[in-house]
Amino acid sequence: MGKAENPFTSLNEIWANRDVLHEDYTPTEILERESERDKLAAHLAPVANGNRPNNIFLYGKTGVGKTVVTEYMLGKLDEFKDPTVDLSVVTLNCQNCSSSYQVAVALVNELHDETDQISPTGYPAETVYQYLYDELDQLGGTVLVVLDEIDAIGDDDGLLYELPRARSKGDVENVKLGVIGISNDLEFKKNLSSKVKSTLCEKELVFTPYDATELQTIVMDRAESAFLDDVVQDGVIEHVAAIAAKNSGDARQAIRLLREAGDLAKQSESGAVVTDDIVEAAKEELEASRIERAVDDLPLQTKLATLTLAFRTEASSGPIRTAALHDTYCQIARENGVERRSHDAFRDQLDDLDMLGIALRHRHNEGRGGGIYYTWESDIAYGVVRDVLDELNTP
Numbered sequence: 227m228g229k230a231e232n233p234f235t236s237l238n239e240i241w242a243n244r245d246v247l248h249e250d251y252t253p254t255e256i257l258e259r260e261s262e263r264d265k266l267a268a269h270l271a272p273v274a275n276g277n278r279p280n281n282i283f284l285y286g287k288t289g290v291g292k293t294v295v296t297e298y299m300l301g302k303l304d305e306f307k308d309p310t311v312d313l314s315v316v317t318l319n320c321q322n323c324s325s326s327y328q329v330a331v332a333l334v335n336e337l338h339d340e341t342d343q344i345s346p347t348g349y350p351a352e353t354v355y356q357y358l359y360d361e362l363d364q365l366g367g368t369v370l371v372v373l374d375e376i377d378a379i380g381d382d383d384g385l386l387y388e389l390p391r392a393r394s395k396g397d398v399e400n401v402k403l404g405v406i407g408i409s410n411d412l413e414f415k416k417n418l419s420s421k422v423k424s425t426l427c428e429k430e431l432v433f434t435p436y437d438a439t440e441l442q443t444i445v446m447d448r449a450e451s452a453f454l455d456d457v458v459q460d461g462v463i464e465h466v467a468a469i470a471a472k473n474s475g476d477a478r479q480a481i482r483l484l485r486e487a488g489d490l491a492k493q494s495e496s497g498a499v500v501t502d503d504i505v506e507a508a509k510e511e512l513e514a515s516r517i518e519r520a521v522d523d524l525p526l527q528t529k530l531a532t533l534t535l536a537f538r539t540e541a542s543s544g545p546i547r548t549a550a551l552h553d554t555y556c557q558i559a560r561e562n563g564v565e566r567r568s569h570d571a572f573r574d575q576l577d578d579l580d581m582l583g584i585a586l587r588h589r590h591n592e593g594r595g596g597g598i599y600y601t602w603e604s605d606i607a608y609g610v611v612r613d614v615l616d617e618l619n620t621p
């Protein structure tokens with residue numbers, strides 16, 4: 227009997243180690259970001275000598291290295307601190323916590339044994355806080371509590387006031403406590419209550435988006451470990467970096483684009499090589515799946531607004547005024563037997579699309595007497611929206 231064909235091999239072998247392009251991979255070196263590393267080191271320096279920690283707030287858009295730089299510097303702190311300093315780091319990603327209470331429960335469970343977890347509801351807030359203080363006191367020494375994606379708690383930010391003050395209020399006795407908050411929501415800091423702001427933001431660190439040159443360094447370093455020799459054509463790294471820099475300066479997006487390009491190259495008929503054309507194809511695939519995810523979850527009325535905007539954008543040479551879009555929307559709604567919303571309600575839908583990154587809004591100020599008005603463009607090609615929303619008709 228002949229040997230069965232292995233379904234997991236494919237046309238081209240290109241990968242030396244695809245895992246280094248995976249979301250979960252922690253790089254051994256942090257490239258660029260020298261000034262942020264230095265500043266964070268200065269903010270953390272008191273801990274290295276056994277002094278009271280600063281509370282630190284780090285913010286900047288998604289994928290700009292906040293988490294990776296923090297982890298790296300905490301590793302360095304552990305390596306270089308005075309050996310007599312008893313340091314513990316408790317890290318929590320708060321993305322599923324919508325209140326201070328939920329963060330406190332999650333922290334207690336992080337510190338409790340796996341067999342002794344507390345329920346996420348049902349305890350009075352003071353009890354949960356007391357559990358937390360008891361656990362922290364038991365750890366003793368210096369404890370840094372790292373709260374990543376802290377913006378998830380919204381307005382309910384009491385813990386961010388209580389925790390840094392626990393020692394001065396006598397809630398804990400044996401522990402020097404510091405909080406490191408990380409957020410990619412630039413509005414979050416503005417909306418913090420002033421007492422939280424003055425406590426948590428004792429030291430602040432802003433991460434700006436990466437520019438194309440910085441992204442090139444990061445992407446090149448990953449590509450060298452990820453691909454076999456001569457797989458990545460000249461200019462490809464620059465191309466990937468330029469696309470990500472133009473979008474949002476997000477290193478995660480740049481690395482994902484390179485991985486997707488690698489996956490396409492592996493299946494390609496034209497050989498084991500990543501080219502600029504393959505990068506473009508990968509960009510389109512990623513864009514299509516981003517949109518699919520974003521649009522698929524929208525309520526019907528917002529889907530109609532998306533379709534209207536993409537349809538009109540394709541047919542016109544520039545941004546379109548709200549009233550003109552509303553006329554088209556009414557026509558599409560009628561053809562689909564869907565209730566028609568007023569001009570103002572429709573404009574609210576467009577605002578939502580702007581927030582979601584689906585629409586581009588332009589503000590026009592005609593000065594005295596002319597007033598302010600908005601025009602709109604779709605950031606998504608009509609064909610892509612059409613494919614996702616093929617149950618809806620355009621006129």
Ligand SMILES: Nc1ncnc2c1ncn2[C@@H]1O[C@H](COP(=O)(O)OP(=O)(O)OP(=O)(O)O)[C@@H](O)[C@H]1O
Nearest residue numbers: 253256257259288289290291292293294410477478
């Ligand atoms: N300077 C860098 N050197 C090497 N890799 C980096 C660097 N900056 C970011 N990365 C990589 O980019 C990805 C995103 O980085 P990171 O998670 O630190 O971003 P973030 O700012 O915390 O984003 P978010 O707010 O979305 O959590 C990670 O895979 C990380 O390894």
